[in-house]
Amino acid sequence: MQHTFLQISNTSIFIAFILLLIALVPLALSIRSKHEERNSKIAVGIVIIAFILELVYFAFRWAATGHAPVSNLFEFIAMFSIMLIAGYLITYAYYKTKIFGLFAIPISLILLGYGSIFSTDVAPLIPALQSNWLFIHVTTVTLSYGILSMSAVAGFIYLLKIIPADEKSLRARMLEFLMWNIVVVFAFIISISVMRGIGYQNDFLYVDQSGNNAIAEYHLPSLINYNDAQAVNHLGDNQYEAADHFNLGISLPPIIKAHSLNTVVWSIILGTVLYGILRLGFRRRLYTVIKPLAKSADLNLMDDIGYRSVIIGYPLFALGGLFFAAIWAQEAWSRFWGWDPKETWAFITFMFYTIFLHLRLNRGYEGEKSAWLAVIGFLIILFNMIAINLIVAGLHSYA
Numbered sequence: 001m002q003h004t005f006l007q008i009s010n011t012s013i014f015i016a017f018i019l020l021l022i023a024l025v026p027l028a029l030s031i032r033s034k035h036e037e038r039n040s041k042i043a044v045g046i047v048i049i050a051f052i053l054e055l056v057y058f059a060f061r062w063a064a065t066g067h068a069p070v071s072n073l074f075e076f077i078a079m080f081s082i083m084l085i086a087g088y089l090i091t092y093a094y095y096k097t098k099i100f101g102l103f104a105i106p107i108s109l110i111l112l113g114y115g116s117i118f119s120t121d122v123a124p125l126i127p128a129l130q131s132n133w134l135f136i137h138v139t140t141v142t143l144s145y146g147i148l149s150m151s152a153v154a155g156f157i158y159l160l161k162i163i164p165a166d167e168k169s170l171r172a173r174m175l176e177f178l179m180w181n182i183v184v185v186f187a188f189i190i191s192i193s194v195m196r197g198i199g200y201q202n203d204f205l206y207v208d209q210s211g212n213n214a215i216a217e218y219h220l221p222s223l224i225n226y227n228d229a230q231a232v233n234h235l236g237d238n239q240y241e242a243a244d245h246f247n248l249g250i251s252l253p254p255i256i257k258a259h260s261l262n263t264v265v266w267s268i269i270l271g272t273v274l275y276g277i278l279r280l281g282f283r284r285r286l287y288t289v290i291k292p293l294a295k296s297a298d299l300n301l302m303d304d305i306g307y308r309s310v311i312i313g314y315p316l317f318a319l320g321g322l323f324f325a326a327i328w329a330q331e332a333w334s335r336f337w338g339w340d341p342k343e344t345w346a347f348i349t350f351m352f353y354t355i356f357l358h359l360r361l362n363r364g365y366e367g368e369k370s371a372w373l374a375v376i377g378f379l380i381i382l383f384n385m386i387a388i389n390l391i392v393a394g395l396h397s398y399a
Helices: 001-028 036-065 073-095 101-116 135-160 170-197 257-282 284-296 301-332 341-364 368-391
Strands: 201-205 213-219 222-226 230-238 237-241 247-252
Touching: 001 036, 001 101, 001 257, 036 073, 036 101, 073 101, 073 135, 073 257, 073 368, 101 135, 101 170, 101 247, 135 170, 135 284, 135 301, 170 257, 170 284, 201 222, 213 222, 222 257, 222 301, 247 257, 257 284, 301 341, 301 368, 341 368
Parallel strands: 222 247
Antiparallel strands: 201 213, 201 230, 230 237
C-alpha cells in the first residue's frame, strides 16, 4: 500500500510540474493576443488543476509515510513550491493581474526542479522530528515564504519596467546580477541532473563533527573536501575499499558541509560560463531580453501587491519561523533558542522584514526602493533555504 501511495504521490507532482509548464503558454498569449480573457482563464484553470494535483501529492505522501511530508529538503522545497502557487492564486483572485504568473510560475518550477535533485526516499523520522510541531512549524513557514515571494515577484516586475534597457547604472547592474543568479540556479539543476543521470559518484570517508566516520557522496568532481578525507568505493552493506578519486586538495573542517559547498562552487563556475554564452548569444544584458514581458505592468499595482504581501507574510513568518519554532525547540532540545545557524538566519530574515516595514511606513520607501527590498528579502529566504541547509552543519542539518 505504501508503494502505491508513493507512486500516486510522485506521479501527481510530476503531472503538476508539466501542467504548470504548459500554463505559461496561454498565460503569455493572454498578454499579447486578441483573446486575452479566454487565454487568461485557460491558464489559471490549468494552474488550479496543477495546484490540486500538488495537494494530492501531499496527501498521498503523508498517507504513505504516516507523517507530514516536510521532514527533508526535497519535501520542504516541494512544500515551498506548492505554497508559492497558492500565493499566486490568492494574488490573482484579488488583483486579476495576468503578468504575475509569467514570473511566479517559473520560480515554482525552478524550486520543484531544484528539490528533485535531492533524495525522495522515505525514511523514519529522527526523534527531534517526531512531533506535531513539525507540520505546524514547516507549513506556517512555507506559507509565509509563498506569500513573501509574491512581494519579490511584484518587485522584480517593477524593476524590469522602470529600469531602461540602455541604462548604465548601479541599479541596472544589480538587476543583471539577479539574472546571473537565476542562470546559476539553472546550471546547478542541469549539472547535478546530468551527472546523476550518467551515474557519476565518488565517495569519500571522513570524520564528522561528532567524531564519527561518515561518507560524503560527490556527484561532481571534488574541488573541496573534508580534512583527511579518504577516497573509497562502496562495496555494499556499509562496506568500502580504498579508491583513487579525483580531489583538488582543498580541505575544510566538518563544520562546513564540504561536499555541498563543492556543488555550489561548481554551480557558480558552470553558471558563469552559461551566463557568458547567453550574453554572447543575445549580445545584450539578459534582463533586457525579458523586459518586454513587463511592458504592460501597472507600477502602482505592483507596488501595492509587494507591500500587501509583506503585510500578510511577515506576521505568518514571525508566528511559524520564530514562535512555533521556539516551542518545538523547547520540546525537542529543552531550550527555546540556541543560535543554531538555521535559527540565527530565521532571526535575520525576521529582522530584515521588520526593517522593510519600518522603512516603508515611516521613511517613505515606496516604489523602486520598496521593490529592491522585496527582491533582497527573497534572496535572504533562498540563502536560508539553500546555503544554510546545504553548507553549514547544525542541528537542522537533517532538513
